[in-house]
Amino acid sequence: MAADDQAPAGQPVHYVEVDEQLCNGCVLCMKACPMKAIRLRDNVARIEGVCIDCMECARVCPQGAIRGVSSADVPLGDRTGDAVCPSTVLYSQFGEDHLPNDVLLGLRRMGFRYPFDQSYTAELYEFAIELFIREQREIEDPPFPLISAVCPAVVQIIACRFPSLLRHIPPLATPREIVTREAKRRLSAKHNRPPEEVEVLHVVPCPALMIRETSQANRDRAVGINAVYEDLKKAMQEIEEDRVLHYSGGVGLGWGISGGEIAGIRAKSIAVSGVHETIRYLERVEMGLLDHIEFLECRICKEGCVGGPFTVADRYQTKQLVQKYVRMFGEERRVKQHYLRKIYQEGWFQAERQVLPIRTEKIDLTIAERIEQQKRVESILKALPQKHCGMCGSPDCRTFAEDVVAGKARMKDCAQLKQYEGKEIVT
């Protein structure tokens, strides 16, 4: 997410919450967290580190104690004046009898007078990315592979764990950013209001796409697909008007599934999905093993955004439906290439965001001090039983050792160590 969206303390806002009443203090979420951000304190899971909203924790919680939260309730009152920008994943939630245009008309029936289609801006974006890649081919030491900024959780992982890869993120607006900007521009002209007063409601498949509203000047909000699903389903039965709101070809509709973004980009590209695979590939990029790839699409959810935690329909059935839409609407581009090249040159696609590294430690230490610190971690680790049981409150023995060195845990918190009492412990 954009750096200016983050809380000033350096900790990004996140949209995952633990219900302390429901949490029974088991270790599953803590172990599932790819960022090692969860600790157990007084038998309750707490998110203490950088949370990227991937929801791996919620997926494994047997108590249902972890959930994603919205940055808005579905506005039930006046919905008329402002824009609604659904993720293309919404199009695939209602089975094959409902085409993308029906979903947009259904939103109008619900009372959102101005639905904006994101599959079309996805095709604009793909054109821009392709031009950008071509430019990069001409420069010395290009930042290949470029890494898609479309999944905000991926951007968070890079900012936090792979800051050296920030230069691989193309400085172009994502389809969502483009559609937001366009919606504001058009509605502000139509209603003669300043663009910042036009509110945009996003309908999203995951908490990572929640607008991070803390320091944002605009009034944009987001709700999960599951929050509008029932009302929208009902509204779609009552559509009376006949108008075209969906303009894209098949490629723009394919975005919800893994590989959908690169499908329309003519470059050497690969698509990776799932949070652990994503991290593994970012490690490989950092080691220079993927320099021969020009574009890397990563999605934190397995199979892509159709696997998002706020979706309703089954991800594999949805995937089939999306593929069917792609075939049905065809693979050719419907955007006007000549005009797009002109506005690209004029900077129309430039991103407003600039992603900055997220620092997780506050204290500045010298290299020598950090080496000492790592030595202490290693010597503590040697004393630990290496059972990775999580009973200490940290996800594994190494992280526990790091927590001890950082003063966030004490050796006596280790439940297993007591069994070793009387034996010699080397520290």
Added chain:
Amino acid sequence: MPLLERRFTVKANDFVKAGEVSIEVQGILKKIGFDPALIRRVSICAYEAEMNVVMHGGDGEMLLRVEPERIDLECRDRGGGIEDIELALQPGYSTAKPEHQEMGFGAGMGLPNIKKNASSLDVDSRKGGGTRLTMRFEVGDGGG
């Protein structure tokens, strides 16, 4: 001067775990906070050395020594050894098996790549007697 030492074992023909050691090396150096360009050079070398052991080396081990001013990597294996070290250092020269080449390895760039990225490289090997690579990286030397 503070000195951190870590020892890792590398298993021959284990393509599932291949690359894990270099990722771990990379992780340690990132935690310490070295310059990303230096970390990249060290991890490329660690990866190439690790893959050499996996493909040709028999079992082996990697030793990482970290000091504020330098990083040393030593990779030892009990494999067949290198017959002609001069030749092995030539880009494109490879004795990899066809099945490794099918997996995208064995382009003959391993040792040349290490030579390019390390501040210094010493290859100690005899046919039939295993191989020891000693790589040094001086902090702030800007490249190998």
